[in-house]
Amino acid sequence: MTKATALIFGHNKYSDEIISNVKDKYAEIKVFSLHEEELQTSEIELELFDLSDKWIEVGKHIDVENSMAFCVLEDIAQNIFLTISLRANFKDLTIIALASNKESANKLKMAGASKVIPLVETTSDIITNILEKPISSKVLHTILYEESELKIAQIKIDKESHFKDEQLSDIDWTRYNGIIVLSVMHQDMKSEFIYSSKAKRHIIQEGDILVVVGYEADIAEFENKIGSRRYVNWSHWSW
Template identity: 50%
Template sequence: MKNRVALIFGYNDYALEIAKNIVDSYNKIYIYSLQSEQDTVKNSSEFEIRSFDLSDKWDDINEFVDIKHSIAFCVLEDNAENIFLTISLRSSFPDLNIIALSNNKETANKLQMAGANRVIPLVQTTAEMIAEMMEKPIVKEVFHNILFENSTLKIAQIRINGTNSYIGKEIIELDWDKKYGVIALSIMYENMRNEFIYSSIIKHYRVKEGDSFVIVGYEIDIKEFEKIVGSECD
């Protein structure tokens, strides 16, 4: 019997966090690892780890996967490999829902051309921050909508410039959702340290020039917000 499964290609922290947060939605989750990745990330006993090669023909997947009701995540850290993988999967499985991660706009465009149903841009933050964010129900809901629903929600990282009124204000005072329709998820300081936006330890932190905020919203709202408070970081 074929199963509704999630296939995650890439053995890294992003892959493990995705797996943890979709475990209740699929009969089985398989993480596929290139040999070069296996020494860099701790093994997770929660999920079955399988080896693969970019030259694979995927015949074994066809035998046990209900392709039309399953999903594949392409999260290889090398952009060229991720694009090649997406092309290969799309060529073999026209009906498979493919989600790909991208670290820049150019790669995102290539992944879409390669056949990805949806491309999720990665902001320049650590996987540990994403892991912390994903523990919050509201963020998990947003993440689910971006992945699985026909949503136009986007994630962006906005750097605060020196000309806006938010500099000097405490985090707890910010009302971006009411004014601009965007939701702030986290803050990254100039030294690259980051904090979840709703953490009690930073609610009285005062915004400084050069701080960056990871936000979620509709593209038109993000662009308007960017004009007012700062500049977008690719």
């Protein structure tokens, strides 16, 4: 079912990524900013809000049960307060909040967030890159913003890895049950969608990072088979 409205609180690179991901899945997207000057300089339409808002006007114009709020304020204290305020006023609203670490994730969950996802700089850049692909967008939307047992993990290629010095296009990915490899990130932190023509010619090197999707057990088995290790463990952030 298509959600009615996406409410995005915060105007920054993370809100831009979310807009790219959900723009085709919602009838309406509203982006809110705490800073009045941004209303004049932003390329997208913004609405001003205050952390002391009672949300009366917002509640009048959205279908709460079929909408979703994204709390992406970069000040974690403000993000927690915002989450508390939204939950107090909208008990049936789905609230997704970004967290900077495990401690803030716990606080956001206690504040009423439906789901918390990590604010990881390098992973954020990867998501921006692969969201340009429609199938990746659909998969990531489910994993990040809805209830899902699937995880995203970054697997770093060690010097002993079986993949080291192999060309991506030569690898038989069907051997690895339950794993979808989305992207490869090089040591210079540039990422490539794995099925792009450029990525297919890439020779895997020590330090490269594979971004994969799968269930926790399958990801662990994949690590063991290829002789590499988890770089960022997204399973710690699943609620």
